[in-house]
Structure formats: structure tokens, C-alpha cells
Amino acid sequence: MKKLKKEKGIYLYKMLKNKKLKPRIAIIGLTSCEGCQFVMLDQGKRFLNWLKKVELDEFRLLEDQPMPDKNYDICFVEGNPVTAENIKLLKEMRQRSKFLVVLGNCAALGGVWELKNYQNKKRVIRQVYQSMRVPNPDIKEVNNFVKVDLTIPGCPIDGDELMEIIHQLLIAKPVRLPQNPVCEECQMRGYECLLQKGEICLGPISLAGCKAVCLKSKQACWGCRGLFEGAQIKNLMTYLLNNFSREQVYRVMEVFGARDSIMGQLRSDEVNGNKSR
Ligand code: SF4
Numbered sequence: 001m002k003k004l005k006k007e008k009g010i011y012l013y014k015m016l017k018n019k020k021l022k023p024r025i026a027i028i029g030l031t032s033c034e035g036c037q038f039v040m041l042d043q044g045k046r047f048l049n050w051l052k053k054v055e056l057d058e059f060r061l062l063e064d065q066p067m068p069d070k071n072y073d074i075c076f077v078e079g080n081p082v083t084a085e086n087i088k089l090l091k092e093m094r095q096r097s098k099f100l101v102v103l104g105n106c107a108a109l110g111g112v113w114e115l116k117n118y119q120n121k122k123r124v125i126r127q128v129y130q131s132m133r134v135p136n137p138d139i140k141e142v143n144n145f146v147k148v149d150l151t152i153p154g155c156p157i158d159g160d161e162l163m164e165i166i167h168q169l170l171i172a173k174p175v176r177l178p179q180n181p182v183c184e185e186c187q188m189r190g191y192e193c194l195l196q197k198g199e200i201c202l203g204p205i206s207l208a209g210c211k212a213v214c215l216k217s218k219q220a221c222w223g224c225r226g227l228f229e230g231a232q233i234k235n236l237m238t239y240l241l242n243n244f245s246r247e248q249v250y251r252v253m254e255v256f257g258a259r260d261s262i263m264g265q266l267r268s269d270e271v272n273g274n275k276s277r
């Protein structure tokens with residue numbers, strides 16, 4: 001999770017306090033279920049109050065005719081750049097925006113769309129589209145296409161966390177998400193540990209902030225918010241692979257596109273560990 005650069009915060013601060021200008025905002029969706037944009041709307045009065053402090057120029061979920069020739073201070077991007085049109089829009093919005101904030105798992109980790117990367121891609125597309133000819137690219141996270149300034153994680157994003165972050169953006173406070181595991185929130189709330197009960201749970205390595213909402217419903221954590229910094233991936237993977245088949249473990253890691261980041265981090269930890277020996 002990257003820290004919002006200080007100078008960018010200062011820019012917003014000056015704009016708000018000295019020039020008395022409102023930041024111009026765009027909110028766009030790529031390929032997604034639109035759930036994260038609906039979380040914004042679900043905030044009701046809190047979100048409307050925030051809107052009074054900004055100039056919302058583009059919100060494609062709500063308006064038919066976007067204004068394509070404007071520049072923005074902050075662009076919020078939900079969804080994954082699956083199609084050529086998505087990629088074009090994303091690059092265009094990056095060029096026209098000072099900050100680019102990604103919303104949710106689809107944008108940050110590839111989301112459920114990334115499932116096909118781990119399967120036989122051709123077979124998967126045939127199952128869905130049958131004989132229709134459609135492009136079948138590998139799914140990649142938004143930061144493979146453009147620079148991302150800040151990520152708000154989750155599937156969907158958490159409303160309280162969203163409001164806290166967008167408030168911090170406006171008062172020019174550097175945004176830094178606490179780097180704790182989901183286990184902490186789970187145990188603080190007194191939920192039963194599903195890992196100890198014999199289920200695959202990625203809570204020990206997943207970034208907290210969701211209030212362990214899945215564990216509340218006795219559903220194990222499948223890592224939709226990605227990894228927290230300093231997660232002890234090797235310990236959890238060793239435990240899981242000693243107690244479950246590789247296929248079972250990978251299947252859970254693939255649901256929200258976490259598998260590639262988990263395996264990538266594991267490899268880099270091993271390389272660094274070998275170097276320091
Ligand atoms: S992250 Fe989840 S809720 Fe948000 S758009 Fe993607 S699938 Fe929907």
C-alpha cells in the first residue's frame with residue numbers, strides 16, 4: 001500500500017486553503033460489478049457532505065453524458081481494464097488527472113476477472129461465450145497500465161475507510177493505511193478461528209480494515225484486500241500446504257486475484273532471505 005506523496009497532499013492543501021478552489025473530481029468505472037461505486041452512494045449524507053467540498057465533474061455511473069475534455073485533481077477508478085476501450089479510457093484519465101486513486105479489488109488485484117489467468121484461458125472463454133469471437137487478454141491490475149497514487153482495497157471497499165481516506169485527501173493529510181492482519185480484527189471481535197477449525201483462511205496475511213466482515217458470517221478470509229506489509233507469507237503457506245492439497249490452497253488464493261501477489265512476495269522474501277544469509 002503506497003503512501004500518498006507528501007507534496008501531492010500539500011498541493012491539495014494549498015488549493016483548498018489559499019486559492020479557495022474546490023478540487024475537481026472524476027469517478028469512473030472500467031469492467032466491474034460497480035459495487036465499489038455503490039458503496040460511495042451508500043454513504044448517503046456523508047458522501048453528499050463530501051461532495052459539497054469538491055467539484056464532481058464526472059461520475060459515469062450517474063450521468064449519461066460525461067464531459068471528456070476536462071482535467072481533474074483526483075480521478076477515482078473502479079474496475080479492471082479488461083477491454084481495449086477500458087485501457088484507452090484509463091490512460092486518458094491518467095493523463096488528465098493529478099492523482100489517480102483505485103477503488104477495490106478488481107482494480108488493485110485483478111479481481112474475479114483474474115481467475116481465468118490461472119485456468120485454461122481458451123477453455124474458459126469458450127464456456128462463457130461459446131462460438132462468439134471475443135478478445136481474450138490476460139487480466140492485469142491497473143498499475144500495469146498507469147501509475148497509481150493510492151489504493152483503497154476490498155471487494156467491495158469499506159464505506160468507513162473510504163470516507164476517512166477521502167476526508168484525509170481534502171485536508172491534505174498523508175494517507176497511510178494501518179498495516180495489520182485481518183486476524184487482529186477477527187480476534188478483537190471474538191470470532192471463532194476457522195483456520196484452527198480446519199479451513200483455509202488467508203486472514204494471517206491479509207490487510208485489515210474490513211472489520212473481518214467475512215469471519216462475522218463464518219466465511220473464511222480469501223484475501224480480497226491484498227497483503228499487508230510485513231506479512232509472514234512463508235509461515236502461512238507452509239502450514240496450508242502441509243494440511244491441504246496445493247489445488248485447494250491455490251483455489252482460495254485465486255478467487256480475488258491474490259495468488260500472483262502472494263507467490264511473488266514469497267519468491268522475493270526467499271531471494272532476500274538467501275541474500276542476507
Ligand atoms: S472490487 Fe468487488 S465490489 Fe468492487 S467493483 Fe470489483 S467486484 Fe465489484
Ligand code: SF4
Binds near residue numbers: 187201220221
Ligand atoms: S479465522 Fe482467519 S482471520 Fe480469524 S483469526 Fe483465524 S485465521 Fe485469522
Ligand code: SF4
Binds near residue numbers: 215222225
Ligand atoms: S475478511 Fe478477507 S476476504 Fe473478507 S472482506 Fe476482509 S480481507 Fe476481504
